[in-house]
Amino acid sequence: MELMIKKLNHVGGVYIEPFAGGAGIAMGLLEKDLVKDVVINDLDKGIYSFWRAALLETDxxxxxxxxxxxxxxxxxxxxxxxxxxxxxxxxxxxxxxxxxxxxxxxxxxxxxxxxxxxxxxxxxxxxxxxxxxxxxxxxxxAKRRAHIHLYNKDIGSFIESYLPKYAHDGLIYFDPPYFDKGKQLYLNFFNYDDHVRIEKMIREKVKCDWIITYDDVPEIMHIYDGYNLKRYDLNYSVSEKRKASEIVIFKTAQMIPSKEEMDGMRICLNLR
Ligand SMILES: C[S@@+](CC[C@H](N)C(=O)[O-])C[C@H]1O[C@@H](n2cnc3c(N)ncnc32)[C@H](O)[C@@H]1O
Structure with missing residues (x-):
């Protein structure tokens, strides 16, 4: 993500995770001062409560x-x-x-x-x-709390009503629940129609730069047919130790990092 922030001129801007979970990337970017503000949203009350309690009831x-x-x-x-x-x-x-x-x-x-x-x-x-x-x-x-904007909204209402406030100079990373494993992993899960709904909302409502990652399954390939889509391999540790691939979808072809750009930042990812 550091590479994307630099490549797309979002240094000092806003980084947004509408499906934030542990928001590891967002906090890393903030700590490195690569972005000024992060916006994190998650529908799950447990995750939201974690962030709110940690940020506002820190002691x-x-x-x-x-x-x-x-x-x-x-x-x-x-x-x-x-x-x-x-x-x-x-x-x-x-x-x-x-x-x-x-x-x-x-x-x-x-x-x-x-x-x-x-x-x-x-x-x-x-x-x-x-x-x-x-x-x-x-x-x-928690020391950076003034630069962390926390929401507990369903993705639809987040995109519609809250995202516009930040999106003018923002980079968004959508990491929705996996298509296949979402049900086992998260308390809130999506069905096929929900994934279709997300694609439609992003296409119609999100104007700034965005990236989406998904598990590599035919249904997602179908929903995102015609998009700028790449695969990469990854080592799953969650339930089984096997090599699996994921899909990353870029809003525009210009956003896709080149091999040279990745080598320059020592990123070992076989985008293909
Ligand atoms: C793949 S996880 C994100 C993982 C995250 N990137 C991380 O590093 O921990 C998907 C997240 O989406 C949240 N979620 C599920 N349904 C949602 C919805 N309708 N609106 C917003 N967030 C939702 C889940 O609670 C879960 O935390």
Missing amino acids: RFLEEIMNVPLTMDEWRRQRNICFNENRKYSFELGFSTLYMNRTNRSGIIKGGVIGGKSQRGNWKLDARFNREALAERIEKI
């Missing part, structure tokens, strides 16, 4: 990170919040989303606990919960 959040028990009893309590108290914003829901992300296999809310319920595995549930590192990262991000 309490950091204290919780340092003191929360890393035990199966606590995991069950946090899981219950995540699954049953997820209709509206709460600090507790935000924290439980982080807790599940750090203690579940591959960080997936619906995944099982690291080490199994009996905790007899080589890795236990605390394996990825490094209190100091987590607290440090959140503290660093």
Whole structure:
């Protein structure tokens, strides 16, 4: 994304993730001062609550990170919040989303606990919960809160009503739920018609630069037939260790980075 920001003259501009999730890329760009502002949106109340609590109730959040028990009893309590108290914003829901992300296999809310319920595995549930590192990262991000614009909207209303405020000099990265695996991975999932709806909205309403990534499946190829589309290989670790390819769709052909541009930034991606 760093390459795209530079190539498309968005340095100092706005970077937008309408399906933000953990928003790792957005926060990286902000921390490197490559963009001035980031806009993150996610419909999921857990994810939204995580961001809101971490950004606006930071001290309490950091204290919780340092003191929360890393035990199966606590995991069950946090899981219950995540699954049953997820209709509206709460600090507790935000924290439980982080807790599940750090203690579940591959960080997936619906995944099982690291080490199994009996905790007899080589890795236990605390394996990825490094209190100091987590607290440090959140503290660093929260310092930039004035430049992080957070929304909890369905993609339709986000594109229609909120995006126009930022899109004039923005770069948008759409990372929608996967076509095939979305159902297993996320609390909100899309069916075929929803993916069609997204394409139509982007085509009709989004005027600034954008990129979309998807899993490489015929249905998505069909929906985006005629677009500037490339494939790249990637090593999945989420559920199975196999090589899979993904699709990246660019708004215009000029946006597609050349091999030289990628080599220049040491990006090893076989866009094809
Ligand atoms: C593929 S994930 C994004 C992953 C993200 N790029 C990251 O690095 O963590 C898709 C995200 O879309 C969100 N989502 C699902 N349905 C949505 C909708 N209708 N509107 C907005 N966000 C939605 C999910 O909650 C999920 O976080």
